[in-house]
Amino acid sequence: MELNTYLVIVILILLAFSTLINYDLATADEGFSTFPEFLTSYFRPNKVHKEHYNGTLPGFIITGVMKCGTGAVSKFLSQHSGIYDIGETYFFNRYYEKGYSYYDALLTRRSSGKRKIVFEKTPTYYKTLPTAERIYAMNPETKIILIVCDNVQRTLSRYLHILHLNPSAIQRQQKEEKIEDLGQDFDEFQTRLNMTVDELNIEFEWMLAKRFGNFYRFVEDLYDLFNQRKHPFATKESNLKELILTDGFYSIYHMTYLKMFEPERVLVVDGSTMKDSPWTELYRIQKFLEVPVELTKDSFKWSEERGLYCLDKGGDVNCLGKGKGRSQGWQFEPYLQEKLADFFRPFDSHFADLVKRKFSWQSNKNDVDI
Template sequence: MPFNAEQIFGQVPVRPMFILLIPISKENSKWRHNPVVANEIPLIQYSTSVRVVSLLESNETDISPKYRLFREQGLHPVRQLPSALVIGVKKGGTRALLEFIRIHPDVRAAGSEVHFFDKNYHRGFQWYRSHMPPTLEGQLTIEKTPSYFITKEAPRRVQMMNPSTKLLVVVRDPVTRNVYADIEIPEEAQETTQNDPLEEYTQITEEAISDYTQAASKKPEMKTFEEMVFINGTVGSIVDTSWGPVKLGLYYKYLTRWLKFFPLSQLLFISGERLILDPAIELKRVQDFLGLKRVVTEKHFYFNTTKGFPCLFKSEGHSAPHCLGKTKGRNHPYVNPVVLQRLRDFFRPFNMRFYQMTGINFGWA
């Protein structure tokens, strides 16, 4: 029996929600004061062959009244292999990106990291599909596993699944990467309500490297950061490139592998710093890249003055305002500024090489 989707939408009442919060807007200078330069080199807006049909006017799940009405009309959601992947980098901001983009009505995302292309590839594509969310025609399926970016076999495996797969890579300064483990705000940031969020961010990033921080919080007897990052454990010695956090920061190396299997036009590089400081700008680029209507805008975010971090008015599975995760409140060990400068000097040529490959100057010092 023919039906009109607009008529179906009209059958579901919309309940207004009144909340007094601080929205992100052009007038909110805190969100515009941003020295992080991610666009000094013009960005190319890539075209896409993904066909998207807008089905919903707001964020809904497959158990919502609107979806039930579709099923009553004989339409049933089906599980599809993802047409877009968030492949990295680890703790660069991938979780925030997924939470932000999944509020788009035409996007459905796997609920957790599936690790198919690195750890579970032997289980086969049917197994992978079974871990995807049900979607209706025109909806886009996306999956996030940050370790894909550094997995040697992942580019070839993804290409075998679908050579047209869209790849999203969130990167941040390799020296201060992971300061907010999994985009969770340290206790220091929560206690400050008066400072500019950018100043708070800069202050904390100068004091911690979170790959080390996470491990040190669990093992107090762990070596000092200097002992971990330098071969002889002293500032005057050579940076230990075999240490995991250092290796992961060599972005150009891993990108080289992906470019052997995918053209640059199928990769979108997102600034992890800008994703925190002005999420609407980065989400605009993401939606364009995926061929989506620009639904996620500044109106979806508000600035939490307690956390110093962007939060959502509403997100998938949450009808009320929602911030990402619960703060762990880990205390960050002090890292000598001389050590940080040594690391910046070490990463600088590799960062420049990455800028040249992507065509983007991320402005890392």
């Protein structure tokens, strides 16, 4: 075989290997790569050196569960006179290897030199490894805002969001694959979701039995599976229905942040209140960020047309995008509504215990013994 042929083969092997190394954890429908962990750790270092780095850094970062109000919170906060939203960057889970010069260019260009607290909002940060460690390595003083919400409503909204997506030609096949998995219509989605809950319940009952019914130890086992990128958290081993459900295991993902950041640097926001009283959580956020409280109840005006509150600053009414509030008027069949509530209840209770607060969607019935 000629030397040139050998060179071509070597180059092709290197290119293929490079593709595996740079596999994006966040692009696989918010899942995880099955690339060997020891190689992932070696080729995708958790820390990008930033010695002598003097560029722009965000004062805080918003993350949270898809369809829980991350967009609403960031849009409302962007109207604060001392805060500037630079949008979604995905730096810490997609583009980290590009380094802080790339990140600084994004923040500096988008903020245009404004003398304000700069922040970014990237929802998938809350559940992709090793984002928490990377943010901490950037600046351990960074404040984190995590937005969560009612899991039953979130599951419904997530399906409707996917169903009504208007993708580009490139993304159309991805949408078709997702709908093929979830169901072509709402009735089919409910049937398949019901079966998936049953399957996970069987699996979890077995895991819980091994822990003699100790839910806290069971959550620790799930946390280990999450860190090992195994079912039901791994894209290659889990279907989209399972991934949508496990998105709501808030404790699992939040434990990663609590291992890195002091509790006072992380604020958990109840996204389910953003429709009925957005000012309540915005007050907590402004106090957390130590900025003047400008966004109050008087800053909002109810829109009958949209069925939600819009920000009203000096007569300039600013509503969320038309895609928001899509699930209004929709509801699961009663049997599935109850089954989903039962499924998520112990996880919600565990999370409420972990962060020491009760959430708006939790009733007395939710206060189960875990």
